[in-house]
Amino acid sequence: MTVSLALALAAALQVAPTETVPPVHPMTLRSGGPIAADRAALRLAHADLAIEALPARRMLSARATLTLAANAAVPRIPIDLDDVLTVRSIRVDGRPLDRARWRQAGGQVVIDTPLVAGQRTTIEISYAGSPRVAKRAPWDDGFVWSEWKGKPWFGTTAQDTGCDLWWPCLDFPAGEPAAVDLHLTVPAGLSAPANGVLRGIDRLPDGRTTWHWHAGSTNPYALAISVGPYREIKGEYRSRFGNVIPLHFWHLEGKDEQAKQLFAEFAPTLDFFESTIGPYPFGDEKVGVVETPYLGMEHQTINAYGNGYKPAPEGFDWLFQHEFSHEWFGNQMTAADWDDFWLHEAFASYMQPLYGKWREGDARYLSMLLIQRQRVANRAPIVSGSSRTTREVNGETGPGTDVYFKGAWMLHSLRHLIGDRAFFAATRRLVYGRPDPKPGNFTPRFATTREFETAVAEETGKDFGWFFDVYLRQAALPDLIEQRSETALMLRWQVPGDGPFPLPVEVEVDGVRHTLPMTGGSGAIAVPQDAHVVIDPMAWLLRRSPAIERMQAPRVATP
Structure with a gap:
C-alpha cells in the first residue's frame, strides 16, 4: 500500500x-x-x-x-x-x-x-x-x-x-x-x-x-x-535439512536481558522439532515471536508470547515451546474440522514432555506427563464424529481441556504400544502428507482423525481401531480390573461399550518385569502369595485412576 x-x-x-x-x-x-x-x-x-x-x-x-x-x-x-x-x-x-x-x-x-x-x-x-x-x-x-x-x-x-x-x-x-x-x-x-x-x-x-x-x-x-514499542532480536538457524531459517523476536523496551535468554531457546527448540518431527514448515518466511499483553497464541510465524519470562523447573519456557509446536500441529497440519481439534492440542501438549525427554531423559518426561495426567477430566468424548464449532469443542458440553491432556496421554500410550519408529512415521505422514518431508516438497494441509488412524495402520500393518475408539470416541477411561489369588494375578480390561481392548500391560513381580499381551482383553500371571507386585511400573497406560478421581471430586466443606 x-x-x-x-x-x-x-x-x-x-x-x-x-x-x-x-x-x-x-x-x-x-x-x-x-x-x-x-x-x-x-x-x-x-x-x-x-x-x-x-x-x-x-x-x-x-x-x-x-x-x-x-x-x-x-x-x-x-x-x-x-x-x-x-x-x-x-x-x-x-x-x-x-x-x-x-x-x-x-x-x-x-x-x-x-x-x-x-x-x-x-x-x-x-x-x-x-x-x-x-x-x-x-x-x-x-x-x-x-x-x-x-x-x-x-x-x-x-x-x-x-x-x-x-x-x-x-x-x-x-x-x-x-x-x-x-x-x-x-x-x-x-x-x-x-x-x-x-x-x-x-x-x-x-x-x-x-x-x-x-x-x-x-x-x-x-x-x-x-x-x-518493540525492540527486535534477530539471527539465523542453519537447519539439519540444509536451509537457513531467519529467527526474529520482538520484545518490549527495557526487557533486553530476559528477551535474550528466551531467544537463546529458539535454536535448540527448533532442532528438537526438526529432528523429531521434520522440517520447519515456514522456513522461507521466519520463526517469529512477539511479546503480547495476553498469555499467548499460535499465530503463524509470529507466535504471541506473554508468559513474563518466568523461570521453570523444566529449564525451558513452556508457553514458547507450546505455541511454537503449533507451527507443525495447527499451522502446517490443520484440522479439517474442529471436531479434530485434538490433532492440534494433543500433539502440541505431548511435544512438551517429549522435549523434556530429549533434553534430560526419562525422569523429566514422566514427571511432566504425571502433572498432565491430573488434568484429564473425561467429561465428553474427544471426537464426536460430527462437525463442530470451536465453542462446542471448548464449551461445557464438549471435551474441553481433554483435547490437550487426555489426548497427550493417549499419544503417550500409543507410542509405547506401537514403538517409536511407527509412531513418529505416522505422525510425519499426518503433518506433511508424505513420509519423506524436505524443504520444498510439502505445503500446508488439512487432516482428520481417521487419516491419522490410517497412517498408524499403514506403519504397523495392524488395525488399532479398538484403541482409538475407546480413547477418542468414549468419555470414560478403560478400567483395569485386578484380581489376585494365592498363586496368580488376573487382569481384565473393562471399557465403555464392552468392545475389544487388547492393550498389553506390564507387571513387575519382585523387581522382575513381565508383559501380559491381554489377548481378548484379559491376562494372568503366576504370582507367589507374598510377592510384591507393581502394575504398569513405567506409567505407560492411560486408565482409570480412583486416586485422581477422588482428588478431582468437589470437596465438601466440613462444619
Missing part, C-alpha cells in the same frame, strides 16, 4: 466510536461447524488487508481486498464480519457496487453477486469501527488494548470466535487464504510485526509507519495484529 493510499484510507474511514457495543451475534461467535452451501463453495485465493490502527480511539480503519474462487455455483457471496465493524463501501472486480446489492447484518456481509463454478472474483470491502475487546485473552477473543511505559501496546487473538472479529473472512478451517498481504499503519514510535515476510516499511510525513507483510497459506484465526 502506498503512502497516499494509507492517508486516504485514514481520512475516508475514521468514524466516531460507538457509545454502546451491540451484543455479539451468534454467527460471529460461531467458528467452523456445519457450513451452508454458499459459504462452503467459496475459497479464498488471496487476502490483501490494509489496516490503520487508531489506539487512542481503540478503532480500526481498513480495506480488505479478497480474491475468491467458487468450487460450485453460488447465488450470493457471504463474508463473515462482526457487526461492530461498519462496512462503508464495496467494489466488485474494481467497480463500485450499488448499496442495494449488499447488506450487513447478523455477523455477515452478503453480496448479491452470483458466481458460477470455477469463477473468480475480487471483492474490496472498506470498513471501520471499534473491534470487540477481549476481557480475558486468550480464553476469550478480540483486541487487547494496553500500554507499555506510556506507549500503546495491543494485539489480537481469535481462536474461539474466529477471524471475523477484525477482518472480513471465511470463518471455517477451509476458509484459509492461500496467500495474505498485510499493510499495517501504526502511530509513530511503534512497530507492527506480523505473519510472513516483511516486504518494507513506509514512513508517513506525520511519523506514522506502514508495515508491509506477505505470507503464504495462513490459518484464518492465526492471522494477527501485534503493535507496540
Whole structure:
C-alpha cells in the first residue's frame, strides 16, 4: 500500500466510536461447524488487508481486498464480519457496487453477486469501527488494548470466535487464504510485526509507519495484529535439512536481558522439532515471536508470547515451546474440522514432555506427563464424529481441556504400544502428507482423525481401531480390573461399550518385569502369595485412576 493510499484510507474511514457495543451475534461467535452451501463453495485465493490502527480511539480503519474462487455455483457471496465493524463501501472486480446489492447484518456481509463454478472474483470491502475487546485473552477473543511505559501496546487473538472479529473472512478451517498481504499503519514510535515476510516499511510525513507483510497459506484465526514499542532480536538457524531459517523476536523496551535468554531457546527448540518431527514448515518466511499483553497464541510465524519470562523447573519456557509446536500441529497440519481439534492440542501438549525427554531423559518426561495426567477430566468424548464449532469443542458440553491432556496421554500410550519408529512415521505422514518431508516438497494441509488412524495402520500393518475408539470416541477411561489369588494375578480390561481392548500391560513381580499381551482383553500371571507386585511400573497406560478421581471430586466443606 502506498503512502497516499494509507492517508486516504485514514481520512475516508475514521468514524466516531460507538457509545454502546451491540451484543455479539451468534454467527460471529460461531467458528467452523456445519457450513451452508454458499459459504462452503467459496475459497479464498488471496487476502490483501490494509489496516490503520487508531489506539487512542481503540478503532480500526481498513480495506480488505479478497480474491475468491467458487468450487460450485453460488447465488450470493457471504463474508463473515462482526457487526461492530461498519462496512462503508464495496467494489466488485474494481467497480463500485450499488448499496442495494449488499447488506450487513447478523455477523455477515452478503453480496448479491452470483458466481458460477470455477469463477473468480475480487471483492474490496472498506470498513471501520471499534473491534470487540477481549476481557480475558486468550480464553476469550478480540483486541487487547494496553500500554507499555506510556506507549500503546495491543494485539489480537481469535481462536474461539474466529477471524471475523477484525477482518472480513471465511470463518471455517477451509476458509484459509492461500496467500495474505498485510499493510499495517501504526502511530509513530511503534512497530507492527506480523505473519510472513516483511516486504518494507513506509514512513508517513506525520511519523506514522506502514508495515508491509506477505505470507503464504495462513490459518484464518492465526492471522494477527501485534503493535507496540518493540525492540527486535534477530539471527539465523542453519537447519539439519540444509536451509537457513531467519529467527526474529520482538520484545518490549527495557526487557533486553530476559528477551535474550528466551531467544537463546529458539535454536535448540527448533532442532528438537526438526529432528523429531521434520522440517520447519515456514522456513522461507521466519520463526517469529512477539511479546503480547495476553498469555499467548499460535499465530503463524509470529507466535504471541506473554508468559513474563518466568523461570521453570523444566529449564525451558513452556508457553514458547507450546505455541511454537503449533507451527507443525495447527499451522502446517490443520484440522479439517474442529471436531479434530485434538490433532492440534494433543500433539502440541505431548511435544512438551517429549522435549523434556530429549533434553534430560526419562525422569523429566514422566514427571511432566504425571502433572498432565491430573488434568484429564473425561467429561465428553474427544471426537464426536460430527462437525463442530470451536465453542462446542471448548464449551461445557464438549471435551474441553481433554483435547490437550487426555489426548497427550493417549499419544503417550500409543507410542509405547506401537514403538517409536511407527509412531513418529505416522505422525510425519499426518503433518506433511508424505513420509519423506524436505524443504520444498510439502505445503500446508488439512487432516482428520481417521487419516491419522490410517497412517498408524499403514506403519504397523495392524488395525488399532479398538484403541482409538475407546480413547477418542468414549468419555470414560478403560478400567483395569485386578484380581489376585494365592498363586496368580488376573487382569481384565473393562471399557465403555464392552468392545475389544487388547492393550498389553506390564507387571513387575519382585523387581522382575513381565508383559501380559491381554489377548481378548484379559491376562494372568503366576504370582507367589507374598510377592510384591507393581502394575504398569513405567506409567505407560492411560486408565482409570480412583486416586485422581477422588482428588478431582468437589470437596465438601466440613462444619
